[in-house]
Amino acid sequence: MTNKDIEERKFRPAKQEVKDAAKDLQTPQTTSAAYRLAFQDTDFLLREDLRPVRFQLELLKPELLMNEAKIESTFVFYGSARIPEPEKAQERLAAAMTDEERGVAQRLADKSKYYVEARRLANIAARYPAGEDGKRNFVVCSGGGPSIMEAANRGAADVDAPSIGMNIVLPHEQAPNIYVTPELSFQFHYFALRKMHFLLRARALAVFPGGFGTFDEFFELLTLIQTGKMKPIPILLFGKDFWTKVINFEALAEEGVISHRDLDLITWVETAEEAWSAVCAFYKDDTMMACG
Template sequence: MTEIAFENKDFLWGNEAGPVRILSEYLHPKSELLKKGITDTVVVFGSARIPSPEELKTTKHTNLASLHTYYEEAREFSRLVTDWGKRFHEEFPGRSLHICTGGGPGIMEAGNRGAMDANGKSIALNIALPHEQSPNPYASLDLSFEFHYFFMRKLWFMKYCRGMIAFPGGFGTFDELFETLTLVQTGKKSRIPIILYGSSFWKKVLHLEALADWGLVSPEDLDLFQMVDSPEEAIQAMQQKIRLELTKKLGTKS
């Protein structure tokens, strides 16, 4: 054997090197985000399947096509956040605010695209999957990361998260939404704004009041999130609660 251990791909992809791979997916993003001065993010979740305007004509699923307006609304929301992010350091010296998405198509693409519309940078935390997920072209290359492990990707979604917004989505969106709610509910994550975009969709697929009726969650847990129906309403809710959170956290004047 002549290869140095950390250059031996057979070893690095073997069972014994699992901890090394996991640690790499922690240390590499940490190093790069620190270099770029990333301190705060707004995380955009939503379906990878919702078509962009360019893809709409080839979308065969009628119900899916009916959700296409959420793409443009996610794009506009992300543009508004990025515009605010350019002035963020004026309110909170030494801090920066960027859009962060899962890096794939659909709503994730819209998030990165909106940041580009505002001539800003955005973060993409892509996951290697055998189908559906591929990096979109709108995320900033120097802030784009590819993950093998879902749980390490989840860590970086929440590490700098000051607010999250969930557009209509499937299992993946629900997974991230409920994980965020659980982290905030249990105090493992500070009280951040959690916004559900598209009240008609969310009211149809979620009936969380039943959990409170059964005593499985507290009534006040239903206040951990709010529903909105426009990019302007979403950015206003996000700004208000992020400002409140950071003012308390940093001890600055409101």
């Protein structure tokens, strides 16, 4: 007996079975939905009973593809889908017709600096060198959409580095921004699985001004670390003026619903350099400074 005899695959691969199953046999039996291969039967896979299977598929697909891409860890970016880059912010401001529109446009223009900082921070993180085994760390990861997410993927693209986009199917039109690496552009049905993938490989996380989605993801991360379900990682919060206007963090501690030490989970920053320095300090890795 040879090694070939032992190692050779004995069962026909599923791809071959699919090809053979596609034979054009038009009979009542072969045209029935019951006859379709289960994993090719979309109507079957979308049944309520199959939700656990869809959960598993949505967990496995990005996991396997990121493993194949040798992505060891990620640098995750959260933030608004509505903050434009500075040039577009000025265009919107110029096009505003009413006092209300001008007020909103001006406040978004004031926050457009965070598009620039997100792009710069992603650029720094994306230059972190791969290991001798080819594995990559601090790979830029965003929600794959516009604004702050676009800035993050764009920062990685500026240095020809791969970056991840994790889009979600929404009732209104949404498409991945053009800077996401196509082979790492994922689409999710389940928010829960998407949020899990954001954090499974996360070794640092930057949070920029944002709305409900940003609040949801940011506070879930704080809760996971606060409760010990997840080990601490650097949580870099950009925009102290914004955040302290919309959330009174100190009041939460004063009211006793969190402890004052829970506030230490947050690192306040305003620039990409401050953020990267905080990550270097957290991991006590002076060699990381060279990437900045």
